[in-house]
Amino acid sequence: MEYKITFQQGFEDICKQEIKKIIGKNPRKAKGFFKINLDEKELLKLMFFARSAKEIFASENEENKLVVAGQKRTYIVKNNPPNIDCNLAYCLVNYSGFKKKQTLLDPLCCGSKILIEAWHYANKIPNGKFMLNTILQSEFFKSIDEKEKSILIANWSETKNNELEIYGMDSYTGNIADSKVNAQSADAGIKLSCRSIDWVDCVFDEKSVDAIITILPSGSGQSTDVLYREVLSQAEYCLKKNGTVVLVSRRPDAVEKYAKLFSFKITDKRDLGNLGIALKIKRI
Numbered sequence: 001m002e003y004k005i006t007f008q009q010g011f012e013d014i015c016k017q018e019i020k021k022i023i024g025k026n027p028r029k030a031k032g033f034f035k036i037n038l039d040e041k042e043l044l045k046l047m048f049f050a051r052s053a054k055e056i057f058a059s060e061n062e063e064n065k066l067v068v069a070g071q072k073r074t075y076i077v078k079n080n081p082p083n084i085d086c087n088l089a090y091c092l093v094n095y096s097g098f099k100k101k102q103t104l105l106d107p108l109c110c111g112s113k114i115l116i117e118a119w120h121y122a123n124k125i126p127n128g129k130f131m132l133n134t135i136l137q138s139e140f141f142k143s144i145d146e147k148e149k150s151i152l153i154a155n156w157s158e159t160k161n162n163e164l165e166i167y168g169m170d171s172y173t174g175n176i177a178d179s180k181v182n183a184q185s186a187d188a189g190i191k192l193s194c195r196s197i198d199w200v201d202c203v204f205d206e207k208s209v210d211a212i213i214t215i216l217p218s219g220s221g222q223s224t225d226v227l228y229r230e231v232l233s234q235a236e237y238c239l240k241k242n243g244t245v246v247l248v249s250r251r252p253d254a255v256e257k258y259a260k261l262f263s264f265k266i267t268d269k270r271d272l273g274n275l276g277i278a279l280k281i282k283r284i
Helices: 012-023 040-049 086-096 113-122 128-136 146-154 173-186 197-203 222-238 252-261
Strands: 002-007 034-037 053-058 065-067 103-106 165-169 191-193 209-215 239-249 264-271 277-283
Touching: 002 012, 012 034, 012 040, 012 086, 086 113, 086 209, 086 239, 086 277, 103 113, 113 165, 113 173, 113 209, 165 197, 173 191, 197 222, 209 222, 222 239, 222 252, 222 264, 239 252, 252 264, 252 277
Parallel strands: 103 165, 103 209, 165 191, 209 239
Antiparallel strands: 002 034, 002 053, 053 065, 239 277, 264 277
16 A cells, blocks of 8 residues: 655655665655555554654545654653754664664763664664554554564563663763653663763773764854864774764764864765754774
């Protein structure tokens, strides 16, 4: 059956990547939305695991909308700038290639949306228990094959005791306090530290981190340039040989300048609208 998918405006490209990763298909662009042919199993996978889509609904029945990843997260208690959309934070984790047994760091974590979404991503949690209950109570889910139900539910289990290597640092005590509130609300076992970016090489061993994801400030003064340089300098120290850095910035030229200085290369870019450009960075 043909379905329509809508995404949050401004980051369609990065969302399409997630859809393809889940079901192996690319949505086709149409006027104001995307189209895709899905069988029952593929639709269920998107309902459970896609975080980037805003709505999915059958082409011939627009009244029967299946609201999936794009609905508002239930865990956000403290909303700190930069106000990155939670769906996009999830997509950035997916974009980085982060895996459950790896180490992830956000050295400028603010309210820790990226870290919480990374924890959900690693544990294959749709949108917390609220999202799971929404799916389980839907008429569509009640009508499908029992075997398919059991397979999908088996992938969603209690994760409170999972010890994952997901770390956040921030120099402002208020941001760390707010992060702890958000993490507790989300039942996310992330690890937080009130330290500035120049402490990374004291906290982490050399070449011990698999993925670094963060949102860089958009200012153009000397202090911002110093921060950009420090982020790449610390990444050069702690990132594993095959690790990945994903930086979101409105100043991609500055990112490229300091990436080159510390022997990194830009391997991919994605336009995120008003938030800036997402740059995927690897060691040369």
